Amino acid sequence: MKLLTYIIDTHINGNITHAKAYFNQYQNKTENLKSDIIEVSELFGIDTTIKILKKLGVSDTNLINAFYDYSNDNLDEVKTILLNNY
Secondary structure, eight states: OHHHHHHHHHHHTTOHHHHHHHHHHHHHHOSOHHHHHHHHHHHHOHHHHHHHHHHHTOOHHHHHHHHHHHOGGGHHHHHHHHHHHO
């Protein structure tokens, strides 16, 4: 989760190219993407996390599955954000 937090923070601070490069490395190495998404969304908020992860190339399916598996309470909010913004 620390690396995904760093990636999101880097993206927020404006270094998008650096964030994308780290995310590509992170995606190839991790098996915990779903649980990391939930933990990061608790730090940065669901809306911010989803917007940045979408820009980095995470699919809607992965985002919905993460919240379905780990945080069912927020599933409707995630679906609404995805429908309204993308």
